Amino acid sequence: MPLEARLPENLVERMQSGDLDAFEEFFNTFKRPVYATALAITRDPFLAEEVLQDCFVKAYRVRERLDPERSPLPWLQRVTINLCYSRVSRRKTLAEPITSLITNLVVDLAARPDQVVESREVLEVLQRGIDALPPKQQTAVILYYLHGYSLAQAAEIAVCNVGTMKSRLHYALKALRVRLPVERRVPVGTAATVRVTTR
């Protein structure tokens, strides 16, 4: 959902006056992007739903502070991201060591032919790579590549400037890149040439 999407007429004002129907409409309008962010970070549907509930309960309690002239989505996304990381750090579900990832890949490479194909395994490597990214880089990747927000919008949600957002994306891609084995660093759909390198 784009940040500039127009809200239904007087939705925030009606919610601020205590109209529960307006609050339900508010929830239905924003639940998908909020839930998507929560699920992308936590990878746990139950945890993501807890975060969703916390986020909207908080939005209702501070409804007087919401600006009717602006979309509440950046604020909702920011709250969601903060809630996710506070819960994830409590549960410690993320952060697989890089060494184990690379070891798995090296073992796997020896057993496979050199021809590179777009495989399910590459996606899984990337999934684990995303999980192992630092929270700020992970947030940048989710906002920019999953939600498709512009750099400025993603920077607004992450409370940083555009240059910082670019830098976080750059380092996130760099980190993901080194997780892939050398033989797989070939554009998808092109014939692969095996480069023998020792690392």
Add this chain to the structure above:
Amino acid sequence: MRCRKICRELLWLARFGEFGPSSAPHLDHLAHCGNCREEVGFDRALVQQLRRSLAERIENAAPSAAAWGAILERAQAPERGISAFLHRHAGALAARLRLATAITAMGLAGIIATSTHVAITHPDAGSAETEVLTSGAGEQFERQALLPRSRVADERIPVAYVATAVPSDPETAFLVSASLVSTPSVTEPSTLILAEPDTEPSTIRSTLSLGPTQSRSTPIDPVDDGRSASVAPILILDEEAPVGEPF
């Protein structure tokens, strides 16, 4: 420019879609360099895979139907916790805090006022140690009075000692001689002047003039023209009292 640097800049431009007129050299390089094409191509493929990976995470995912009911119930329930308590009682807490701050500030001011002495004087009044003078240009200024320092060597005050009795104890006699010696015998033995027994042997009246105290470490004043020698120090000692150098 080196290929590696161009490649890095190309990756940056391609990632954020920032190609423009200034990117022409980079694009020219890309057309001729197979390695850079491979790198940029891999980066694009990586981004595609990344988008797919992220989309997989939320594929067909939606909050449960019970989510809205739970949110509504929680939103209408009274808030709990320390933050809710603070939010509810913020006004009362602020008022009490203001009162406590005012009382503390008054107490502090009282302490400072009672323990601080401030002397207020008129600028023209001067002080006991200074005098207000007027310069030739008509300006007033304060001048501290110059107090002459007395020269002890020039102003010898005659002191009269009255000995009640000649000390019989040798140790006491030694101490008396030590306290009265003004010129210890550095090069010459001490001058011993015995008082002649008077008609009343119990008391001896004599007049002493004390010079500056000198010791082995104090050199004799070269300016001294010998006036001090005119008045010889007088020691009152018992005849049998041991004479030695006082230390």
